[in-house]
Amino acid sequence: MSEYVIRFFLGGIAVSAFAMVGDILRPKSFAGLFSAAPSVALATLGIAVYLHGAGYAAVQSRAMIAGAIALAIYSVVVCQLLVRARLTAMPAALISLVVWLMVAFGLLAMFGART
């Protein structure tokens, strides 16, 4: 239980810190780099190394490669939905999650998952 409390606070702090840095930076396209900052990854990999060792964190970071490719495609889809389909931010971001899931799990299936 305490492990998940620590996870919650570390993740919350990391995400808030990167988000605030993004908030104060201009132009907006540059600030957007911080919307895709590895904040959750830093917190999670830190805990993974502490609890399970470097090998476990290596497997997680290997799978993260697929997640990051999916994130790039996801962001482009969100951008297109906002500009061309003129959706508002929340539905565009939520609908595009389907794309992220398909690409991320597709890549993992193609290149093999190691648990």
Place this chain on the structure above:
Amino acid sequence: MTPIRISFSSLREGRPYEYLVRFALGGAATVVTGLISSDYGASIGGLFLALPAIFCASATLIEKHEIRRKKETGLNGCRRGQQAAALDAAGAALGALGMLAFALVFFIVVKASISAAFVTASIAWLVVSMAAWYARRKTRPRLR
């Protein structure tokens, strides 16, 4: 002259609950990633290290702030809000390349040195993200 600027005034636009929402979402995403890893294995959990859970909140807040700012001047602001969120998404696409570099470098270095893995992966994220942004800016000067 560098095109990157710092503006602390935007921090005043945020409501306290918005910062709480971000904190809670970040914490929840980290907890969920941990639960997925322990239930389905490190590979499936690792995928979720790049889940755009936080992006949904950021884009919505950016849109809301832009609409609020335009409404204060008597304008509708909806289209401007969408465009601001789209710019953030375009930046996030470039930032995702940095995240890819982070994951690759961490994967290569972590077995040799844990502390070096965190440092080099973070530097890789920053360098690749910024290089991608500058390259994009040179080819598409309309990005603001």
